[in-house]
Amino acid sequence: MTFHYTDPDGHRIEATPGYVAESAAVSFMAWNAYGDTIRVDIPVARVEELIAGIRDTARQAAIGPNPQHIGxxxxxxDCPACIGTNPPYPFLCPGGQP
Ligand SMILES: [Zn+2]
Incomplete structure (x- = not known):
């Protein structure tokens, strides 16, 4: 089985069964609009890590960037990053501190 995806700009990615260091892997090939190719081989043992990373990244993309302190x-x-943090009196935004 091979997975194919093409984005609206015509960039493509394809995942196929492969090998890396004589172990089973999923080989990702990606092409840009000019036909340049990039290949990345993910060992089968790390595929779930890759998928979890993609899910986490997708969740972050869906909710947008982290709120930033006004400082x-x-x-x-009035600060979106301070909401729910209960800063110490006098309740001023710490400005850029996590
Ligand atoms: Zn703040």
Whole structure:
């Protein structure tokens, strides 16, 4: 079985059974619009790690970037990154600190 995907810009990716260091692997081939090719071989033992990483990345893409602190002594109640963090009195945004 081979998996194929082409994005709206015509870039393609294909996953096929393969080998890396004499072990079973999934070989990914990708082509850009100019026909340049990239190949990445993922050992079968690490395929679930790859899929989990893609799921996590997709979840992050769906919710958007992490909120950023306003900083500059702003009221923490107005800062999207401070919401729910219960900053110490006087409730000012720490400005860029996690
Ligand atoms: Zn903040």
């Amino acid at each position: 500059n002594q702003a009221n923490a109640e």
